[in-house]
Amino acid sequence: MAGRIHNFNPGPAALPVEVLEEAAESLLDFKGSGMSIMEMSHRSAAFEEILNDAVARLKRLLKLTDDFKVIFMQGGASSQFFMVPMNLIPEGSSADYINTGTWSTKAIKEIEILKKRYKVVASSEDRNFRYIPKDFSFTPGAAYVHITSNNTIKGTQWATFPTTDGQPLVADMSSDILSRPFDAKPFGLIYAGAQKNLGPAGVTVVIIREDMLEREPKNLPTMLRYSTHVSKNSLYNTPPCVNIYMVQLCLKWLEETVGGLEAIARINKEKADLIYGLIDSNPFYKGTADPDSRSLMNVTFRLPSEDLEKKFVAQAGGNGMGGLKGHRSVGGCRASLYNAVTLDAVRDLVAFMKDFAQANA
């Protein structure tokens, strides 16, 4: 659409333009109801249809069996960092964590605050989280094994998920959920803030396997129990309706316009390959993640100097390409290639990168 930039933001991030157009129409009068989607009761038939459709689409896209429950929560992945250990570690048990970056570290901080038992069974902190650990073993009987599937800041991603000895996996998939197919069977719980691949910020998807609910301790505040939200179909209290609506539109787009997870995975691979291909062939750019640990969602790279990095981000901005600055904690540059970022946008970025290297080498 005219006037819109190529948006490589790390999150909140690009949304499909078709989704935004449909949402804009519903902002004053949702499907002839005479009210905005933002003015409708969360207990109306129209909203329940949106909610149930979003759940059904997510289950179809991820091929979830019926023992998985999908709920919409608030508070972001940051709230899941404490809710997971609060709910899923039975008395006397402990949990395993794999530390692959900033978000894993934050998750570990919260289990520490709760004084629950845990073990960091692998970490890539020794080389500033440039890689996904390969050698690790799990604690027998651990309540779960927590991983961060994609590391937005460090630019790494689990290419395949670790095989446990039966301990359920728990994953923060905030920045790569729905970017590719995967087998959900080994997972006890998956959580994801919406603001990368699912929709706008303000809603968090939690996928929980039914048997995990049995671990819930007594005396947790009502809102902090997964069972509250599962038993009420995310309607125990007023949910973030407009955010859930946007998620539903994004899921519809992914299913009907893109054609599902196999299709988006091919496109996402092609997008990432274009940039990594340039980085590997042009010494002006230097990827920061180990090649076998590279993220297909967040491509992190450095230029010969910080001054050139600033110039790169500024010139890209002038050329209609935004969001390319690296996270403030690590510097450098980063191109986030979530589902809504088009192949054309990436082609334009790669062309710009080539020109910029030539002009500044």
Next chain:
Amino acid sequence: MAGRIHNFNPGPAALPVEVLEEAAESLLDFKGSGMSIMEMSHRSAAFEEILNDAVARLKRLLKLTDDFKVIFMQGGASSQFFMVPMNLIPEGSSADYINTGTWSTKAIKEIEILKKRYKVVASSEDRNFRYIPKDFSFTPGAAYVHITSNNTIKGTQWATFPTTDGQPLVADMSSDILSRPFDAKPFGLIYAGAQKNLGPAGVTVVIIREDMLEREPKNLPTMLRYSTHVSKNSLYNTPPCVNIYMVQLCLKWLEETVGGLEAIARINKEKADLIYGLIDSNPFYKGTADPDSRSLMNVTFRLPSEDLEKKFVAQAGGNGMGGLKGHRSVGGCRASLYNAVTLDAVRDLVAFMKDFAQANA
């Protein structure tokens, strides 16, 4: 605007049409940024401006002194029910609660779950919460006195707030914040889900007096401490950006278009008086709240029979007036008259009520 109904929903509720129109424009390209408000980084200058403007407007509208901090949270008032006792009751202390209906009862349930000490110092449960209690005394040294300023379901409202013996008031103002001016000085904390007078569902405003932060116990999860959100200006993690944006637009509308709290209070009084006037003069309708405890936000009333109530709600719907069904827990009818409900909408409703009574008496 053509096609829009008169929306008397109890929440999520009517929003000002001017606000919705401005939001619709920003959904594809926010002020020439080339992206949607939903695609912008929460750490961008543009979003921080929205956030800071919302805080400044709220402080001006409520005439808050600088010792009050305004934060935007997630999880609704339902999460404040447990966060308040979790954060604000020092070791060995207890809290006072006044029970005026469904929401107060839920707040009390959460302090009970936490096993904190508390005392219900007054309740109107004896007459199904039809009134606001008048006779009560407070526990000396109580950590706070919790009230629900307006009872959405029962249709009652505190006309003036109780005078304590120095104990800070804590109020759930979800359904009447910004509907009238009040003196914030006696309050230690005020919380309000946005979905009535502030904006769409998905964000909760918390106003906390600085000295309350000193009570925070050690070892609370990071996201459950008020200090986390105060010290990071609501940006510890990704906030619900589009919801905060909508709140900012609603505050701007209230300040600039309506003219502030004195102006809206006059309009709200006039709206409520129109309906209560009819109820008091026409025996076909019967108000459910004691006259001195009536809510100016939610007018609850009964008709001669449940069949007539169904017919009333259906015919009103056919005449472009929605949301008039009473809460499922109490039945009857309810007209919610939040800030964005216009005087014209209420005049149309009163005219319809007169006609309906005449035709069905």
